[in-house]
Amino acid sequence: MLDLSQDAGALTAAIVDVESVSGDEKALADLVEEALRALPYLSVDRSGETVVARTSLGRAERVLIAGHLDTVPVAANLPSRVDGGRLYGCGTTDMKAGVAVALKLAAALPAPNRDVTYVFYDCEEVEAERNGLNRVARDHPEWLAADFAVLMEPTDGVIEGGCQGTLRAEVHVAGKRAHSARSWFGVNAIHGIEPVLARLNAYQARLPVVDGLEYHEGLNAVGVRGGVAGNVIPDSCVVTVNYRFAPDLTIEQAREHVREVFDGFEVSFTDAAPGARPGLTDPVAAAFTAAVGGEPRAKLGWTDVARFSALGVPAVNYGPGDPNLAHQQGEYVSLEKIADSERAMLNWLT
Amino acid sequence: MLDLSQDAGALTAAIVDVESVSGDEKALADLVEEALRALPYLSVDRSGETVVARTSLGRAERVLIAGHLDTVPVAANLPSRVDGGRLYGCGTTDMKAGVAVALKLAAALPAPNRDVTYVFYDCEEVEAERNGLNRVARDHPEWLAADFAVLMEPTDGVIEGGCQGTLRAEVHVAGKRAHSARSWFGVNAIHGIEPVLARLNAYQARLPVVDGLEYHEGLNAVGVRGGVAGNVIPDSCVVTVNYRFAPDLTIEQAREHVREVFDGFEVSFTDAAPGARPGLTDPVAAAFTAAVGGEPRAKLGWTDVARFSALGVPAVNYGPGDPNLAHQQGEYVSLEKIADSERAMLNWLT
Numbered sequence: 071m072l073d074l075s076q077d078a079g080a081l082t083a084a085i086v087d088v089e090s091v092s093g094d095e096k097a098l099a100d101l102v103e104e105a106l107r108a109l110p111y112l113s114v115d116r117s118g119e120t121v122v123a124r125t126s127l128g129r130a131e132r133v134l135i136a137g138h139l140d141t142v143p144v145a146a147n148l149p150s151r152v153d154g155g156r157l158y159g160c161g162t163t164d165m166k167a168g169v170a171v172a173l174k175l176a177a178a179l180p181a182p183n184r185d186v187t188y189v190f191y192d193c194e195e196v197e198a199e200r201n202g203l204n205r206v207a208r209d210h211p212e213w214l215a216a217d218f219a220v221l222m223e224p225t226d227g228v229i230e231g232g233c234q235g236t237l238r239a240e241v242h243v244a245g246k247r248a249h250s251a252r253s254w255f256g257v258n259a260i261h262g263i264e265p266v267l268a269r270l271n272a273y274q275a276r277l278p279v280v281d282g283l284e285y286h287e288g289l290n291a292v293g294v295r296g297g298v299a300g301n302v303i304p305d306s307c308v309v310t311v312n313y314r315f316a317p318d319l320t321i322e323q324a325r326e327h328v329r330e331v332f333d334g335f336e337v338s339f340t341d342a343a344p345g346a347r348p349g350l351t352d353p354v355a356a357a358f359t360a361a362v363g364g365e366p367r368a369k370l371g372w373t374d375v376a377r378f379s380a381l382g383v384p385a386v387n388y389g390p391g392d393p394n395l396a397h398q399q400g401e402y403v404s405l406e407k408i409a410d411s412e413r414a415m416l417n418w419l420t
Numbered sequence: 421m422l423d424l425s426q427d428a429g430a431l432t433a434a435i436v437d438v439e440s441v442s443g444d445e446k447a448l449a450d451l452v453e454e455a456l457r458a459l460p461y462l463s464v465d466r467s468g469e470t471v472v473a474r475t476s477l478g479r480a481e482r483v484l485i486a487g488h489l490d491t492v493p494v495a496a497n498l499p500s501r502v503d504g505g506r507l508y509g510c511g512t513t514d515m516k517a518g519v520a521v522a523l524k525l526a527a528a529l530p531a532p533n534r535d536v537t538y539v540f541y542d543c544e545e546v547e548a549e550r551n552g553l554n555r556v557a558r559d560h561p562e563w564l565a566a567d568f569a570v571l572m573e574p575t576d577g578v579i580e581g582g583c584q585g586t587l588r589a590e591v592h593v594a595g596k597r598a599h600s601a602r603s604w605f606g607v608n609a610i611h612g613i614e615p616v617l618a619r620l621n622a623y624q625a626r627l628p629v630v631d632g633l634e635y636h637e638g639l640n641a642v643g644v645r646g647g648v649a650g651n652v653i654p655d656s657c658v659v660t661v662n663y664r665f666a667p668d669l670t671i672e673q674a675r676e677h678v679r680e681v682f683d684g685f686e687v688s689f690t691d692a693a694p695g696a697r698p699g700l701t702d703p704v705a706a707a708f709t710a711a712v713g714g715e716p717r718a719k720l721g722w723t724d725v726a727r728f729s730a731l732g733v734p735a736v737n738y739g740p741g742d743p744n745l746a747h748q749q750g751e752y753v754s755l756e757k758i759a760d761s762e763r764a765m766l767n768w769l770t
Contacts (some may be wrong), residue, residue, distance in 0.1 A: 234601060238650055247495075249514075249747045250662045251584060251721035253638040260641035260659070264617035271611050275604075288603035291610035292650050297643030299492060300588055300662060300691075301545065302747050304642060309610070312600045312650060341650075371601040 072105040074177035078412045079157060079405040082170040086150040086159045092140040092200070095119040095192040099139055102190050105173065111180045112188075115213055119192035120202035122213045123176060125185050131354060132185040134216035134383065135415075136203070136374070137169040137223075138194035145399040155405050162403040163391030168222025171390065171412045175419065182419040187216055194374065198343070203374050207381060218354040219378045220415075224391025227407050227414075229359055230369035231283050231348025231386050232317045233376055238292070239328050240308050241266050242336040247298065247305040256303030260296040263307050267291070269331055270311070278316045281348045283368035285316035289331065310340075314370070317345030343372055346379035348386070355384050361418035362388065422455040424527035428762045429507060429755040432520040436500040436509045442490040442550070445469040445542040449489055452540050455523065461530045462538075465563055469542035470552035472563045473526060475535050481704070482535040484566035484733065485765075486553070486724065487519040487573075488544030495749040508752040513741030517753040518572025521740060521762045525769065532769040537566055544724065548691050553724050557731060568704040569728045570765075573721070574741025577757050577764075579709055580719035581633055581698025581736055583726055585665045588642070589678050590658050591616050592686040597648065597655040606653030610646040613657050617641070619681055620661070628666045631698045633718035635666035639681065660690075664722065667695030693722055696729035705734050711768035712738065721746070 072084060090098040099119040106114050112123040119139065141161035150159030157167075169190060176188050191202030198204060206213055223230075243263050248256025275287045289311060296307030315324040321342045329337055349355055350366055359366060369375070369387050378385035390411035395401045422434060440448040449469035456464050462473040469489065491511035500509030507517075519540060526538050541552030548554055556563055573580075593613050598606025625637045639661060646657030665674040671692045679687055699705060700716055709716060719725070719737050728735035740761035745751045 236601070236651070247748055249721060249743070250638065250640050250642055251586070251664050252636075252744060253640045253664075254636075255744055258620075258640055260644050261617055261620050263644075264614060264621055267611055267614035267617065270608075271614055286602075286604070288600060290600055290603045290608055290653055291646070292600060292652060292654060293647030294610050294613075294644050294657065295647075296641075297645075297660065299545070300547070300642050300660070301586070302492065302642060303640055307644065310647065310650070314601050314603070371599065 072101045074105055074173055078170050078174045078408045081173060082162065082167045082403065082408060083150045083157055085170060086161050086166050087148065089144060089148060090139050090141055091143050092193050092196045095139045099190070099192065102139070102173070106176060109176060112176065117206050117209060118202060120206055121190045122206065123188045125182060127181060127185050129183065129185040132187060132216045134187040134189060134214065134219040135172045135175065136189040136191065136219060136221050137165055137172050138191050139169065140192050140195050142195050142397050147399055147401065156402040157405055158402040160401060163224045163401050164396035165223055165389055165391055167391050167403040167408045168389035171408060171415060172222055174412050175415055178416065179419055184419060186419065203377055207377055211381065214381055214383065216383050218358065219383050219385035220358065221373060221375050221385055221387050222389035223373055223387045224389050224393045224396055225387050226392050227390055227410055228364050229362060229366040229386050229388045231350050231366050232280065232346045233369040233371065233373045234285055234287070234317065235315045235319065235321060235324060235343060235345030236372050237313050237321060237324055237342035238340045239311050239313065240338050240340065241311060241332050242338065243307045245303065245305045248303040250301045250303055253303050259304045259307040263309055266309050266332065266335060273331065276316060278318055280316055280318045281351055283348045283366060285368045286370055287316055288314045315345060317347045320344065344376055344380065346376040346385065349384035352384045355386065358386070358418055362414045422451045424455055424523055428520050428524045428758045431523060432512065432517045432753065432758060433500045433507055435516050435520060436511050437498065439494060439498060440489050440491055441493050442543050442546040445489045449542065452489065452523070456526060459526060462526065467556050467559060468552060470556055471540045472556065473538045475532060477531060477535050479533065479535040482537060482566045484537040484539060484564065484569040485522045485525065486539040486541065486569060486571050487515055487522050488541050489519065490542055490545050492545050492747045497749055497751065505755050506752040507755055510751060512753040513574045513751050514746035515573050515739055515741055517741050517758050518574065518739035521758060521765060522572055524762050525765055528766065529769055534769060536769065548693050553727055557727055561731065564731060564733070566733050568708065569733050569735035570708065571723055571725050571735055571737050572739035573723045573737045574739050574743040574746055575737050576742045577740055577760055578714050579712060579716040579736050579738050581700045581716050582630070582667050582696045583719040583721065583723045583737070584635055584637070584667065585669065585671060585674060585693060585695035586722040587663050587671060587674050587678070587692035588690045589661050589663070590688050590690065591661060591682050592688065593657045595653065595655045598653040600651045600653055603653050609654045609657040613644070613659055616659050616682065616685060623681065626666065628668055630666055630668045633698050635718045636720055637666055638664045665695060667697045670694065694726055696726040699734050702734045705736060708736065708768060712764045
């Protein structure tokens with residue numbers, strides 16, 4: 071049984087030591103469910119390895135606090151260890167510290183000033199179709215109903231608003247095959263991508279301000295493939311590009327931009343995920359910002375806030391971990407930051 | 421069982437329809453071996469998918485007639501079809517028409533005026549170390565002993581002297597990995613190949629005259645690879661180039677030229693094969709030239725004549741296919757040229 075009365079740092083260590091690589095979250099989800107079911111003022115639901123718990127106090131506002139239970143693969147960095155005010159180990163920063171803070175709030179707040187929905191979900195670190203939040207949004211959207219959501223992803227204790235969208239496209243260049251001993255009878259498709267790369271090298275990324283936060287876009291080749299055989303002038307070369315776009319663009323507008331950049335070339339689109347506007351001007355978000363303090367900044371990476379945004383729930387990222395340490399072997403979290411984050415959230419909800 | 425009594429065009433179609441992409445020649449090699457073993461005046465040897473058959477009449481001169489059994493990858497151009505006096509399909513011109521002529525000679529000539537060694541070999545279209553002729557030259561050099569060799573590569577019925585050399589090199593560009601959401605922390609290696617492609621696009625190929633024949637060089641990208649994952653700025657990109665060089669350069673001189681072209685980039689060399697000077701002044705070559713007729717020209721493609729050259733056997737290219745159609749999706753061979761070639765070779769050997 072998880073002891074929710076221990077301090078948030080010790081609780082983080084306890085759940086870090088329950089290994090929960092994506093797809094293998096059951097043991098931890100069971101412990102979380104058991105601990106939450108022991109709190110009589112919460113109603114608890116479960117879908118797969120996702121656990122949802124809610125107060126039902128009839129408050130005017132409902133807020134949602136979410137964290138994922140899974141981690142990237144362990145890299146010889148378990149069990150956790152404390153050293154110089156830091157807790158080291160797989161998942162410390164991304165994002166079991168945030169999960170521990172949410173569990174502490176659940177245990178400490180039988181009567182928060184807003185109704186609260188706690189969501190602990192699985193498979194955030196892998197393909198979108200396995201994502202637990204994605205599954206609950208599809209199967210039980212009513213569980214996620216809220217006026218505002220805080221996703222406790224690592225942000226170093228700073229409120230990060232919205233997130234950038236992402237899409238991938240393939241730029242195709244055709245040529246004409248020929249034997250490479252008589253190359254002048256062919257048209258070399260690999261040589262033909264020179265202008266595609268020239269446009270990428272000349273590309274000026276936008277830094278738009280959206281709802282008061284500055285974003286930073288990027289358009290990059292993430293793959294290139296071409297070639298038939300060592301003695302053949304290739305008739306096809308494909309450059310795969312990834313466009314990270316600010317949340318003032320829809321996916322369709324982002325596609326249009328990519329089409330314009332590669333005007334004259336054949337462009338096809340593969341996967342895409344929309345951005346989310348920061349929405350910090352929303353009164354419910356403003357109340358959170360005021361309670362937590364600090365200067366909000368733009369979230370550049372794509373996160374599950376976009377899923378809340380798509381459900382009509384304004385959402386921000388806010389958590390005690392350092393995002394630059396995520397997915398690294400030497401991952402750690404500052405114990406002081408965990409305590410700060412717990413204090414700020416309690417301040418907001420009481 | 422291959423029917424060697426059908427006309428050479430029909431025999432070409434029959435062997436074209438036995439798919440034999442490099443590495444997958446067994447079915448065709450088995451058919452060829454079986455057909456040759458049925459001819460009592462030939463002694464037959466086999467090494468891997470290479471078949472060698474010889475007359476042993478004690479003639480003053482031994483000539484060797486060779487062809488490769490493999491083709492480049494099929495490009496939706498099988499089975500073969502006849503249209504307007506042309507046979508279309510993968511391997512028609514390069515070089516199953518030549519193989520068919522050699523098989524017809526084997527069947528038609530129990531007592532040629534010169535002893536003949538027929539060689540049908542595998543893996544000509546891929547890396548030199550897989551080449552069947554290369555393997556036989558190493559393991560059974562005595563099988564290849566001859567005073568003169570005719571390699572029935574496509575030459576459009578013209579004697580082609582010598583051959584250009586070929587080498588492959590990899591041009592490496594390094595970068596620095598980063599998450600593509602924060603691409604400015606990385607260095608994109610794919611973007612970094614733009615100047616490599618610019619040099620290739622600006623390249624001016626040499627057209628040197630060697631022993632009276634004009635050659636035509638070429639330097640081309642034949643492959644490109646780069647990319648880690650769809651959300652990672654790639655830290656490595658490699659362009660594979662193929663340099664076809666005239667026989668006035670040694671392999672080392674050709675490498676030096678490639679190093680100069682890509683000065684400032686990391687260049688590594690993979691396989692290389694030397695060119696062969698035309699050597700048409702040799703008396704035994706002159707006898708063949710007189711029997712077949714026509715005006716000899718330079719061979720641009722690398723061919724295994726260079727291997728014979730290295731074994732001290734003067735050799736020429738001569739075959740019914742059109743070399744300009746080799747490795748093209750619309751590859752075909754003229755049925756009339758096949759018959760002409762068969763007639764000229766019979767004329768030489770009777």
